[in-house]
Amino acid sequence: MEKKMTIAQAKRLLEEDPTPELLETFRKDGRKGIQKLLLSYDKRIQKKLQKQAEFENRLKLERAYWNFGIENVGGIDEVGRGPLAGPVIACCVILPHDFDLIDVNDSKQLTAEKREKLYGLILERAIDVGIGCVDNRMIDRINIYEAARVAMKQAVESLRIKPEQLLIDAMQIETDIPQKKLIKGDAKSASISAASIVAKVNRDHLMQFYDRIYPGYGFSKNDGYGTKEHLAGLEKLGPCPIHRMTFEPIKSKYFK
Template identity: 55%
Template sequence: MTKRTIKEVKRVLAQMTDLDDPRLVGLKADPRKGVQLAIQSTANRLHKHAKALAEFEARFKYERSFWHQGLQYVAGVDEVGRGPLAGPVVAAAVILPQDFDLVAVNDSKQLTPRIRAELAPKIQAQAISVGIGLVDNHGIDELNIYQATRVAMKQAVASLTPQPDEIIVDAMQIAVPIRQTRLIKGDAKSISVSAASIVAKVYRDHLMDEYAKQYPEYDFVHNAGYGTAKHLAALKALGPTPIHRMTFSPVDKFSKK
């Protein structure tokens, strides 16, 4: 029987999804270095996938607990944009189905912008409901950032259809008459909050990219309103834009009013 080429072996290994695949036993006996390296690479890939899958399942802990209690609609809520000097604070609320299967969904801060941008529409396609809330810089200046964040979260939950039976929120209390579970670092512990963090981040980043076209000197496309050196230099030279938070330091210092 003709021995497979290394290229053919790699093709077979690429199809494997389990380290217990019987084809792996035969291939392990192949002494060629190229085959052994390909087997090791496949083992690393499958171990990494198994770890990601286990972590994904662990992030369903809270949702499954509520589903077992008969609470059908569980919403994860998260926000983005509390720290920037410009732009709005944005919240998202997401109700996921029990068969949600996007393994890559995790705390948005752990993901690259490209992965977040790929995942956001997939989350929206699988979700039972997605809600967005937003408070602009004027509302932030009027309310303070903490209260503005709560308002944005309330808006996000209010726009969900159906309304949730339970809310999992990242360390905040939302002013709605719905049971709530507050989690520190909830975006890393709950799959629904992870999904909400991605949707909120992508939504806000898109807004800041649009603002960057209006105010290119402030480099919003790269800093999303955070106080980078280039942003601060523009503030010092040009003063604040209409989307800056006037109650935030050092924006108030650079105001020309």
């Protein structure tokens, strides 16, 4: 068998789900090509096991609550505190107890393509998802910190199912639901990670829409952050209706 097996055939088999017997056969094969394929396979499996372990670690808090009889745990995160334009958006996600999307992680650790893919899967599999949105005018009135808290509260209140426990990334909100504040929670809780992805993708889509309405600032590329292109657009066009007038450098030049 091993003499008839070509390197190309071995590669195809290793890309699938090889049996222990087949792996043992390959390990006894002295050809350098086969051993190189095995090394690549072992690294891939090790990486997958590490990712699985990290995911299980991000589910520890949720599992602890579930095991204690608290069925619905809501993870909350927000996005959009730093930009010069657009809203701050928050999301609350209640995950099912059999949630197994191991790639769900802090949205900042993922590519845009990966976030888009996970966004749809999270919406399909979550028990419930709530969104909160506070626009630039409200941000200017109450400040960005309070606006983020309001958006988080909106996200919780928009859920169909009321959570029995909240896990919140670095903040606390006004609610009668027990809540746990987690520093860097999007890296410590799968629920918060899922919320960070949904909030981020929602806001990205919205800023792409705004880019068509208010061209010249590069909103689809910078999401409202103060990039060189954005600042050049501001200099040429002045602020548009979604700019935050209390944020610098807009405040000093345009806010009265």
